[in-house]
Amino acid sequence: MGLWSDAEKRLHINCLEMKAVENALQFFLPVLRNHHVLVRTDNMSVVSYINLQGGLRSRSLFARAKHLFIWAQHNLCLLRAAHVPGVLNVGPDMLSRAKLPPGEWSLHPLVVQNIWDIFGRAEFQLGIDNILPVTLATLGLNVYLFLFPVKPLPQTCLSVQEVYWNGDWARLLLSPFHHADGMHLYFNMASLLWKGINLERKLGGAWFACLLSVFSVLTGLIYLLLETGLTRMTEDSSYSLQCAFGFSGVLLGLIVVDNHYHPDEATYIMGLPIANRYSCWVQLVLIHGMNPRASFVGHLAGILAGLLYTKGPLKRLMKTCAGLA
Structure with missing residues (x-):
């Protein structure tokens, strides 16, 4: 190989x-x-x-x-x-056209030892015992549905045509948890582990589960609204036919929420420090630049869902509903 x-x-x-x-x-x-x-x-x-x-x-x-x-x-x-179809072959296609993924490298052992000598040895652990239950359950659900999908991917992806015109509203629930291939699933679940553990520890398991549930549906609804708006503004029906799937929109919403709690910190993207308040937008542009087949509107919908929670009324509405329950 x-x-x-x-x-x-x-x-x-x-x-x-x-x-x-x-x-x-x-x-x-x-x-x-x-x-x-x-x-x-x-x-x-x-x-x-x-x-x-x-x-x-x-x-x-x-x-x-x-x-x-x-x-x-x-x-x-x-x-x-x-x-x-190429749209269902995103992961392998990306690997064949780009350089090695960022994780495919390592520091020389002597360099690592010098770092340890100066700053002290780093201690970290990410075993299954350290993954909190809601994050672990969400990861397990995504993996299970990848191995045993409810329906073929073309019947679970989200589009205005299939959901609004044809009335297949079940796609709102199915599309976030189905992935095109193993690499698509891998990158999304790696991001879920990192953000999920941080947010679940901060928000608590019950509220984090509620947030994931709301974001999974809300991201899809915002996506449909954006695609409908683009269709009407441009008079181009192809926007209503575009089909999106995967958990990355929800993840971008979680990134917005996580960054909201650390506004003065920075996220390193491709080696450059980016202020947390801007990092989600930089990631949105980079994802689309590196993989043009990815759904820009779907990822934008996730960011908007996160902003509705951090800047808009969504958090208060969720708390009101939780109080009524």
């Missing part, structure tokens, strides 16, 4: 996609041997050349497909391919 070599980088993207399929099959051969295998890829040429066992439009791609099928003939029962 790893990165492409200089020679491989000169190959056509279709050949690289086919080689990626071959590398993946060889890597997972111990569990795939003598099985029927379905490859899912967002490259239509690769899908066609696998299902038709070749093609006439590209000699190099034909050679790569031939090499793959000779190998598969001796290792697999059957090899087929299916197309995955």
Whole structure:
């Protein structure tokens, strides 16, 4: 696996996609041997050349497909391919087009030792025993629904067309807890652990659970209102067709709330200190810049939900409702 070599980088993207399929099959051969295998890829040429066992439009791609099928003939029962829309392949696509994720690095041990000598050894622990119950339950729900989704992703994502026009209001509850792929889930749950533990410790489990529930629904409602407004302002119905999913909108709302309690502190983003009052907006721009396929409106809706809680009437309304209950 790893990165492409200089020679491989000169190959056509279709050949690289086919080689990626071959590398993946060889890597997972111990569990795939003598099985029927379905490859899912967002490259239509690769899908066609696998299902038709070749093609006439590209000699190099034909050679790569031939090499793959000779190998598969001796290792697999059957090899087929299916197309995955790019919008459902965000995580792998991001990793293939960008540099290594920020977590894929480490300091030299001698540098770390020098830091310990000057400032003292850092002590930290993030075991399951230190994850508070509401945060842990929310993480577990997201993971469970990723492994065992209630419905296929196109039937749970949130759009004006499906919710308002077609009356599928259940998507308001389902869309935050369904993710496109493993990387999408991983990044969201890592952020949930960090923000969730801090906020649950500060607010208490019951109020934090209430906040998560309200944000999960409110973020979706704000998203629908924004998309409806864009549709009417621009007279472009495509805004009403855009479908959003995932927990990141809720997380941005939690970031707004967490930063509200630490207004004089700074958040380090890509190595730069950003005042907490501005950090959510910087993250919004960076997320969309690094991954244009991410829902800008969905993330903006999460920030607006957080501001309704910290600056608007939402907190007082929630307390009033809790008192009546």
